[in-house]
Amino acid sequence: MKKKSIFFVLLSMFLFSSCDKINKEITDLRCEYAINPQGIDILTPRLSWKMVSDERDVKQLSYRILVASSLDLLNADTGDLWDSGIVESDASQNIVYAGQALKSRTNCYWKVKVTTNKDEQEWSETASWSIGLLNDADWKAQWAGLDKASPDDVLKGKTRLAARYLRKEFETENKTVKSATLYISGLGLYEAYINGSRIGDQVFSPTPTDYDKSVKYNTFDVTKLIAGGKNAIGVTLGNGRYFGMRFDDNQELTGRQYFGFPKLLAQLEITYSDGSLQTVASDDSWKITTNGPIRANNEYDGEEYDATKELAGWNKVDYDDSAWQAAELVAAPAGKLEGQLNPNIKIMETIQPISISQLNSDTYILDMGQNMVGWLQMTVSGEKGKQVKLRFSEVLQPDGSLYLANIRGAQVTDSYTLKGEKSETWEPSFTYHGFRFVEITGFPGVPTVAHFAGKVIYDEMENTGRFESSDTTVNQIYKNAYWGIRGNYRGMPTDCPQRDERMGWLGDRAVGSQGESFVFDNHLLYAKWLDDIEESQREDGSIPDVAPNYWPIYSDNMTWPGAYVIIANMLYEQFGDKEPIVKHYDSMKRWMSYIRSKYVKDNIMAKDTYGDWCMPPESPELIHSEDPARKTDAAVLGTTFYFRMLTLLEKYAKMLGKSDDVQLFADEATAVKASFNAKYLNTETMQYSNNTVTANLLALCYGMTPEEYQKGVFDNIVAKTLDDFKGHVSTGLVGAQWLMRGLTDYGRPDIALKIVTNRDYPSWGYMVENDATTIWELWNGNTADPGMNSHNHVMLLGDLVVWFYEYLGGIKAAEPGFKKIEMKPCTPEGLNFVNASLNSVYGKIESAWKKEAETFIWKITVPANTTAVVYIPATAENEVSESGKQASTVEDVKFVELRDGYAVYEIGSGKYNFSAPCK
Ligand code: BGC
Numbered sequence: 001m002k003k004k005s006i007f008f009v010l011l012s013m014f015l016f017s018s019c020d021k022i023n024k025e026i027t028d029l030r031c032e033y034a035i036n037p038q039g040i041d042i043l044t045p046r047l048s049w050k051m052v053s054d055e056r057d058v059k060q061l062s063y064r065i066l067v068a069s070s071l072d073l074l075n076a077d078t079g080d081l082w083d084s085g086i087v088e089s090d091a092s093q094n095i096v097y098a099g100q101a102l103k104s105r106t107n108c109y110w111k112v113k114v115t116t117n118k119d120e121q122e123w124s125e126t127a128s129w130s131i132g133l134l135n136d137a138d139w140k141a142q143w144a145g146l147d148k149a150s151p152d153d154v155l156k157g158k159t160r161l162a163a164r165y166l167r168k169e170f171e172t173e174n175k176t177v178k179s180a181t182l183y184i185s186g187l188g189l190y191e192a193y194i195n196g197s198r199i200g201d202q203v204f205s206p207t208p209t210d211y212d213k214s215v216k217y218n219t220f221d222v223t224k225l226i227a228g229g230k231n232a233i234g235v236t237l238g239n240g241r242y243f244g245m246r247f248d249d250n251q252e253l254t255g256r257q258y259f260g261f262p263k264l265l266a267q268l269e270i271t272y273s274d275g276s277l278q279t280v281a282s283d284d285s286w287k288i289t290t291n292g293p294i295r296a297n298n299e300y301d302g303e304e305y306d307a308t309k310e311l312a313g314w315n316k317v318d319y320d321d322s323a324w325q326a327a328e329l330v331a332a333p334a335g336k337l338e339g340q341l342n343p344n345i346k347i348m349e350t351i352q353p354i355s356i357s358q359l360n361s362d363t364y365i366l367d368m369g370q371n372m373v374g375w376l377q378m379t380v381s382g383e384k385g386k387q388v389k390l391r392f393s394e395v396l397q398p399d400g401s402l403y404l405a406n407i408r409g410a411q412v413t414d415s416y417t418l419k420g421e422k423s424e425t426w427e428p429s430f431t432y433h434g435f436r437f438v439e440i441t442g443f444p445g446v447p448t449v450a451h452f453a454g455k456v457i458y459d460e461m462e463n464t465g466r467f468e469s470s471d472t473t474v475n476q477i478y479k480n481a482y483w484g485i486r487g488n489y490r491g492m493p494t495d496c497p498q499r500d501e502r503m504g505w506l507g508d509r510a511v512g513s514q515g516e517s518f519v520f521d522n523h524l525l526y527a528k529w530l531d532d533i534e535e536s537q538r539e540d541g542s543i544p545d546v547a548p549n550y551w552p553i554y555s556d557n558m559t560w561p562g563a564y565v566i567i568a569n570m571l572y573e574q575f576g577d578k579e580p581i582v583k584h585y586d587s588m589k590r591w592m593s594y595i596r597s598k599y600v601k602d603n604i605m606a607k608d609t610y611g612d613w614c615m616p617p618e619s620p621e622l623i624h625s626e627d628p629a630r631k632t633d634a635a636v637l638g639t640t641f642y643f644r645m646l647t648l649l650e651k652y653a654k655m656l657g658k659s660d661d662v663q664l665f666a667d668e669a670t671a672v673k674a675s676f677n678a679k680y681l682n683t684e685t686m687q688y689s690n691n692t693v694t695a696n697l698l699a700l701c702y703g704m705t706p707e708e709y710q711k712g713v714f715d716n717i718v719a720k721t722l723d724d725f726k727g728h729v730s731t732g733l734v735g736a737q738w739l740m741r742g743l744t745d746y747g748r749p750d751i752a753l754k755i756v757t758n759r760d761y762p763s764w765g766y767m768v769e770n771d772a773t774t775i776w777e778l779w780n781g782n783t784a785d786p787g788m789n790s791h792n793h794v795m796l797l798g799d800l801v802v803w804f805y806e807y808l809g810g811i812k813a814a815e816p817g818f819k820k821i822e823m824k825p826c827t828p829e830g831l832n833f834v835n836a837s838l839n840s841v842y843g844k845i846e847s848a849w850k851k852e853a854e855t856f857i858w859k860i861t862v863p864a865n866t867t868a869v870v871y872i873p874a875t876a877e878n879e880v881s882e883s884g885k886q887a888s889t890v891e892d893v894k895f896v897e898l899r900d901g902y903a904v905y906e907i908g909s910g911k912y913n914f915s916a917p918c919k
Pocket of ligand 1: 508
């Protein structure tokens with residue numbers, strides 16, 4: 001491969017500065033899909049890399065992986081842990097480590113060398129992973145804390161609790177420190193410091209789980225922070241989801257979870273160059289106080305910070321902690337300790353407010369210009385003891401004050417008491433808000449936008465996709481979706497970020513997760529969420545509607561728990577990760593058996609809980625429609641989804657070689673289909689049940705409709721949409737999962753485009769028309785009852801984002817992980833261009849088409865080591881050219897056939913420029 005043809009973005013964070021041979025063609029080395037994961041407990045991790053080249057048709061022929069226990073050994077090309085030898089294979093994803101047995105604390109450094117059909121490469125950049133503490137015996141640390149409240153704390157109802165500050169001084173030995181590693185879990189949330197320096201830039205760590213089932217810890221290389229002689233470690237503990245935001249008197253009844261007072265497990269291991277080890281571990285020799293500046297912290301209600309109570313120097317040496325008490329040894333949480341693999345949450349962006357206005361003498365309203373999720377940083381100066389209050393909302397009332405009715409019981413108030421310094425800059429630690437507007441009271445002097453900054457906070461994941469089109473409504477809807485998706489990741493996908501809810505509702509994310517996977521590298525987050533779901537499964541097989549299990553709602557339906565099965569498929573297709581299917585297959589099967597034995601009668605699953613949730617109601621103030629004609633029958637939702645589960649489980653059983661199960665699921669699916677059609681399909685009118693779009697669409701898209709009725713059923717979808725709903729959406733969360741794709745697949749992309757470009761009710765464009773900068777929970781979010789009316793919910797997106805990328809962009813995985821790509825852009829009348837790209841696990845896929853004069857021009861990029869089948873809208877092969885030549889004469893372009901109005905070609909990697917006369 002010619003070096004000049006190579007482009008490479010230097011991702012310096014992935015690189016080791018001591019690595020002398022930097023290869024520019026192999027990049028993004030990942031272990032278990034993470035970049036340099038630390039403290040993992042996977043003993044046969046899977047290794048992956050990307051190849052970058054803009055040369056055409058580059059294929060990997062072989063690879064060789066070296067894994068070494070030190071960087072020096074690796075740099076000397078010695079793989080003492082594993083040398084895979086040269087393996088003839090085009091696999092560059094998920095190569096299972098097969099070297100020496102890995103033990104607790106092993107550091108693994110690795111690199112890879114490949115040969116391609118073009119040439120032999122040099123060694124790649126270097127990456128690493130490390131193994132955490134695998135055995136109970138590795139943990140010298142004990143859970144420490146204080147299992148009691150302070151006078152200001154409130155343990156019932158809207159709980160409030162002061163943050164807990166823990167500290168420990170220790171002395172290093174008089175030897176050279178070779179390395180230092182901190183293993184830490186602080187529940188609910190921790191911030192850790194060594195000698196006053198913050199460890200990492202994560203917030204809200206560790207990731208939330210059902211702490212009775214599992215507890216995650218984080219691992220950090222802290223070598224650089226260790227000083228010779230005296231050192232101090234300090235940790236602040238916040239409540240997070242461990243000390244619940246609410247604890248009702250009827251808690252026993254509702255079962256809402258509350259785990260206990262915050263607690264810390266920390267183990268600092270210092271290795272000296274002579275090989276000796278010093279361990280500093282949490283126990284009752286640490287000191288603790290609740291008498292610090294964070295007086296209260298609660299994710300719904302906000303944070304109360306009193307700067308006059310700051311403990312200057314508390315996390316450094318020689319601090320006088322005589323007023324602190326000894327930490328207590330407290331009971332360990334019941335959950336299993338595990339190394340966290342999904343990314344931590346971070347401040348991912350900072351935005352500036354666009355305006356501030358005075359509401360009355362002491363009240364100002366700040367406008368961020370965007371409904372965002374995170375917190376507000378404030379710079380203020382004034383008298384000691386003065387208190388500034390910040391309250392947050394998504395929308396304003398007509399009089400310019402905050403609209404708080406839809407926030408329900410959340411207090412959403414941060415307060416800061418000044419210490420009286422010249423300039424004080426503050427931001428909270430253990431709370432977050434979903435907001436566009438902030439009410440500021442008590443600010444000394446006149447606040448300006450320059451006093452504030454919005455910190456946008458969510459799980460650290462790459463923004464892998466880009467999408468824009470020639471239509472401004474489409475673009476604003478995409479932007480709203482982008483903000484909504486990122487705002488609803490909090491170590492789990494949440495329903496909303498602003499009111500007293502913020503839970504991992506399963507139904508909201510079924511197909512939505514696939515759309516999201518085009519925008520963010522959400523792989524590890526969703527893999528973790530499937531674990532949360534599995535942990536919430538009851539003995540009898542039931543899967544709840546919310547996971548982690550903070551609100552244990554086991555209502556037994558198909559559409560919410562079904563996300564468990566659907567998302568495993570998403571991870572396989574979008575990221576090429578089979579592991580979630582392997583890992584969760586038995587639990588999914590158990591759930592299906594439970595449903596089958598308890599609810600399925602005569603092949604019909606009639607039990608449903610939520611209906612086609614939040615379909616557009618007939619009048620402006622309603623949350624849910626009261627019109628029976630708009631509601632989809634429970635048994636139709638239950639049975640179509642049950643059928644879908646059977647087909648997915650049949651697919652999984654096939655993948656896992658479980659032939660008995662394949663037969664079982666296939667037979668049952670056949671029986672369900674027959675019974676369902678016999679009962680719900682009117683073969684005269686070709687309508688399912690009461691003819692809602694959702695009923696017809698689910699049956700059709702799930703492959704339940706016999707061929708001879710498909711056209712008739714689809715015609716009913718079209719008629720209902722055009723006649724009864726005047727070209728508008730008529731589905732809720734369930735039907736929306738197939739709406740855009742269903743309409744397009746059966747030949748009416750024009751209706752799909754109409755639905756997405758509408759600006760009147762009900763539509764995503766109506767939200768835009770009404771100044772939404774995120775996606776609403778309700779189609780009528782500007783008029784409906786505030787009892788359930790979030791302005792930042794992503795569930796109504798359905799398959800819209802999938803449609804943007806797979807259909808308008810023409811970027812679809814034809815083989816798992818986009819090893820083979822189907823590029824078939826849908827180019828409806830009314831759209832003049834689309835630019836879409838996705839940084840897939842194999843590399844960046846790009847698709848940019850435009851209609852220029854009478855010509856359709858399409859530039860695409862196919863990553864190295866993948867292939868694509870490309871569909872160019874054309875009626876004859878000789879109409880198509882590539883980079884100015886007739887396409888079929890170009891060496892790297894293979895004509896396959898003319899199909900459905902497209903000329904179809906197979907191509908290898910590289911950049912291509914196709915054109916054809918506009919149809
Ligand atoms: C949540 C939804 C959820 C629904 C189900 C709502 O309160 O916000 O997103 O799926 O309840 O009942």
